[in-house]
Amino acid sequence: MMLFMTKNSSFIRIMNLKLVAAEVMRTVVGSIGLVLVAPITAVVGGWILSLNTEYFLPERRKKSVPEVRR
Numbered sequence: 337m338m339l340f341m342t343k344n345s346s347f348i349r350i351m352n353l354k355l356v357a358a359e360v361m362r363t364v365v366g367s368i369g370l371v372l373v374a375p376i377t378a379v380v381g382g383w384i385l386s387l388n389t390e391y392f393l394p395e396r397r398k399k400s401v402p403e404v405r406r
Contacts, residue, residue: 350356 351360
């Protein structure tokens with residue numbers, strides 16, 4: 337950035353350079369990915385957990401075989 341400022345380039349001209357524009361886009365896309373990874377993981381984890389409720393909550397299992405008392 338300091339190199340561009342020494343050449344007396346305007347801010348708009350600097351932002352239009354391919355090198356700078358590519359880095360700005362990488363930063364924006366990376367930030368969006370970091371912000372969305374936690375909520376998406378929570379939603380997918382909740383969905384998977386809701387599919388396997390019988391496995392994780394044994395008190396809700398269907399009792400198809402009567403218990404044997406000893």
